[in-house]
Amino acid sequence: MVLAIETKSLNVGYRNADADVTVLSGVDLKVNVGEFLTILGPSGCGKSTLLRVVADLLEPLAGEITVLGETPHAIRQQREVGFVFQDSTLLPWRTVLENIELPTIVGGKNAAPVVDGRIENLLSLLGLDGLNERYPHQLSGGQRQRVAIARALLNEPKLLLMDEPFGALDEITRDRLNDEILEIWRRTGTTILFVTHSIMEAVYLGQRVMMLASNPGRIVSITDLRDAKTKDNTCKREDPAIIAAMAELRQSLGEVS
Numbered sequence: 342m343v344l345a346i347e348t349k350s351l352n353v354g355y356r357n358a359d360a361d362v363t364v365l366s367g368v369d370l371k372v373n374v375g376e377f378l379t380i381l382g383p384s385g386c387g388k389s390t391l392l393r394v395v396a397d398l399l400e401p402l403a404g405e406i407t408v409l410g411e412t413p414h415a416i417r418q419q420r421e422v423g424f425v426f427q428d429s430t431l432l433p434w435r436t437v438l439e440n441i442e443l444p445t446i447v448g449g450k451n452a453a454p455v456v457d458g459r460i461e462n463l464l465s466l467l468g469l470d471g472l473n474e475r476y477p478h479q480l481s482g483g484q485r486q487r488v489a490i491a492r493a494l495l496n497e498p499k500l501l502l503m504d505e506p507f508g509a510l511d512e513i514t515r516d517r518l519n520d521e522i523l524e525i526w527r528r529t530g531t532t533i534l535f536v537t538h539s540i541m542e543a544v545y546l547g548q549r550v551m552m553l554a555s556n557p558g559r560i561v562s563i564t565d566l567r568d569a570k571t572k573d574n575t576c577k578r579e580d581p582a583i584i585a586a587m588a589e590l591r592q593s594l595g596e597v598s
């Protein structure tokens with residue numbers, strides 16, 4: 342069975358002129374197709390670096406990684422990966438619509454999304470109806486992140502990488518977007534890797550929660566929450582099993598920070 346992501350003894354980090362700087366080492370990870378995996382860990386432990394390697398924005402230092410059974414490079418060329426960052430990088434001189442269309446202008450795998458109505462569907466899926474002609478500075482922070490998510494979803498990627506996408510948003514907006522991203526995940530079946538520093542968010546969204554540590558950078562634990570949730574990955578934040586998982590992760594995060 343093909344996995345969404347499989348790594349073996351993977352080392353990630355940066356090649357400097359004088360020496361390599363290893364950030365995470367010995368990463369052995371299997372992510373199933375269609376899984377929602379959240380990633381927690383102290384600041385600077387290598388969460389973003391790991392996503393960069395998956396997205397083929399950075400070469401691994403050592404070890405093996407496959408994405409959907411292929412190299413990260415091949416998957417990137419097939420445009421099967423969508424990326425959403427904390428500070429969405431919308432182009433200020435383009436409207437919402439033009440920002441979402443950007444991947445097709447750059448050369449997406451699917452042509453003519455406006456004609457087949459996909460952008461309209463995305464706009465309504467993300468509660469952006471009526472905002473097509475606005476410019477980024479005319480949107481709230483939450484709306485800007487929704488546009489970034491819509492843009493990442495346009496090519497219907499099999500893998501969605503989200504790096505603290507809601508970190509800069511207020512709590513109510515974040516909670517709402519959490520439910521929206523779960524709904525998108527249920528509808529599309531895309532595999533999601535989601536980095537957050539909110540334990541609540543990690544537990545609420547993830548079927549599994551991966552905890553990373555630094556010094557040395559590594560995977561500390563992977564907490565499986567599937568038994569504490571329904572099959573479609575729904576849970577109540579006040580459910581005792583969810584509260585217990587949060588307490589355990591809070592303690593673990595304290596120990597590795």
Ligand code: ADP
Nearest residue numbers: 355362364382383384385386387388389390391
């Ligand atoms: P996180 O996302 O978990 O906060 P990062 O993956 O951004 O952490 O960074 C992990 C480590 O890699 C940090 O120590 C950071 O300073 C270092 N780092 C990040 N980018 C570079 C780079 N371009 N060159 C060298 N080191 C880097």
Ligand code: MG
Nearest residue numbers: 388389390504
């Ligand atoms: Mg980061």
